[in-house]
Amino acid sequence: MPYFKADYVYPVSSAPMRNAVVHTNEQGQIISVLDESASQAIESSEIAVFNGMITPGFVNAHCHLELSHLLNKMPEHTGLVGFIKHLQQIRNNDSALIEEAAIEHQQAMYEAGIVAVGDICNSTHSLRAKQKGMLHYHNFIELFAFNPDKASESLKHGEQLLAAYKNLHGEKQYFNASITPHAPYSTSHALVQMIAEHASNKGMPLSIHNQESKEELSMYLSGSGAFIQMLYDFGINTAHWKTNAAGSMLSIAALINRQTKMLWVHNTYTSKEELQSVLNMLPHSYFCLCPNANLYIENTLPDLSMMMAFKEHVCLGTDSLASNHSLSILSEMQTIYKAFKIDFEALLRWATLNGAKALGFEEKIGSIEPGKTPGLNVIIGTPSGFDENSSVKRLL
Numbered sequence: 556m557p558y559f560k561a562d563y564v565y566p567v568s569s570a571p572m573r574n575a576v577v578h579t580n581e582q583g584q585i586i587s588v589l590d591e592s593a594s595q596a597i598e599s600s601e602i603a604v605f606n607g608m609i610t611p612g613f614v615n616a617h618c619h620l621e622l623s624h625l626l627n628k629m630p631e632h633t634g635l636v637g638f639i640k641h642l643q644q645i646r647n648n649d650s651a652l653i654e655e656a657a658i659e660h661q662q663a664m665y666e667a668g669i670v671a672v673g674d675i676c677n678s679t680h681s682l683r684a685k686q687k688g689m690l691h692y693h694n695f696i697e698l699f700a701f702n703p704d705k706a707s708e709s710l711k712h713g714e715q716l717l718a719a720y721k722n723l724h725g726e727k728q729y730f731n732a733s734i735t736p737h738a739p740y741s742t743s744h745a746l747v748q749m750i751a752e753h754a755s756n757k758g759m760p761l762s763i764h765n766q767e768s769k770e771e772l773s774m775y776l777s778g779s780g781a782f783i784q785m786l787y788d789f790g791i792n793t794a795h796w797k798t799n800a801a802g803s804m805l806s807i808a809a810l811i812n813r814q815t816k817m818l819w820v821h822n823t824y825t826s827k828e829e830l831q832s833v834l835n836m837l838p839h840s841y842f843c844l845c846p847n848a849n850l851y852i853e854n855t856l857p858d859l860s861m862m863m864a865f866k867e868h869v870c871l872g873t874d875s876l877a878s879n880h881s882l883s884i885l886s887e888m889q890t891i892y893k894a895f896k897i898d899f900e901a902l903l904r905w906a907t908l909n910g911a912k913a914l915g916f917e918e919k920i921g922s923i924e925p926g927k928t929p930g931l932n933v934i935i936g937t938p939s940g941f942d943e944n945s946s947v948k949r950l951l
């Protein structure tokens with residue numbers, strides 16, 4: 556049925572409308588949003604009516620689909636260093652099992668109303684799932700090499716992986732890819748610079764895990780601490796490492812071209828001054844929050860009250876099932892709502908349009924506007940009643 560009505564329609568690009576009707580064509584493209592009086596002209600038998608709020612499809616701006624087989628395999632509250640060490644121990648090389656888990660949880664994302672994903676790739680294990688063409692993807696081909704001498708070798712590996720992803724083209728779906736650094740504690744500045752200047756990344760977003768733990772700060776400011784010890788324990792030469800008073804985020808930002816769209820993921824220990832300075836340096840920055848993963852690993856959350864000053868740059872991600880119980884953007888919204896009581900309209904914008912902008916997908920998705928094909932969800936509940944009990948049903 557091409558007409559969808561609910562108590563509220565949230566186009567996101569404009570104000571919410573009570574008792575409005577969304578008109579789409581058979582391909583799910585938005586034709587118009589009719590207010591209550593304009594919708595009187597439509598035969599009521601033509602309209603599918605729902606209790607709740609119609610929203611655009613969700614955007615999961617940070618995920619690792621290829622880690623879906625690690626659901627319920629990792630202990631909680633270990634801190635990031637403990638998490639990484641544990642992850643190294645339980646690495647699984649059973650490709651069929653990893654690929655099947657990616658397919659299963661891609662389906663779960665689809666059913667949870669997610670239409671697009673910014674997905675971190677260290678392998679080709681997620682390709683089989685992605686070939687199904689169910690979701691839009693920006694594939695972040697992620698590299699890490701702490702030793703600057705290994706930067707060229709790492710980049711070569713990234714180029715090979717990128718080629719595998721470039722071979723796959725979406726017809727109806729976005730399917731883009733760029734080479735990207737993992738984190739300031741795992742990727743040398745030499746490698747970050749090579750990635751920033753890589754020809755294939757022109758016009759593409761980059762991403763980096765940023766200040767997910769306090770140890771990142773001590774590594775940059777004092778030159779020692781748990782990360783340096785961890786790298787040493789992994790047999791990685793850390794002799795070249797020097798302190799850097801600017802801290803990790805601003806040191807990395809200084810290596811990136813000003814026009815680049817940059818997704819900073821987590822930002823759990825990032826200060827207001829750093830966020831402001833980064834926006835001055837890289838105005839196309841997005842701050843991607845993964846609150847459920849932060850609770851899972853570090854049992855803490857970024858200061859969302861402070862981040863409201865930058866709310867036009869905030870988007871949401873689930874991170875992986877190694878550090879989350881589900882790949883659900885609604886669940887991330889509920890975690891933030893529970894802790895900070897952020898208003899629903901802002902949360903929804905983070906979950907839709909801002910994620911679409913962060914991935915460069917805003918021409919097609921992220922808001923209910925004529926000509927777009929954003930997918931449609933209905934969230935059961937009223938705006939004042941949005942809470943942990945709200946649920947989502949995918950309409951398109």
Ligand SMILES: [Zn+2]
Pocket residue numbers: 617618619675764820874875
């Ligand atoms: Zn991640």
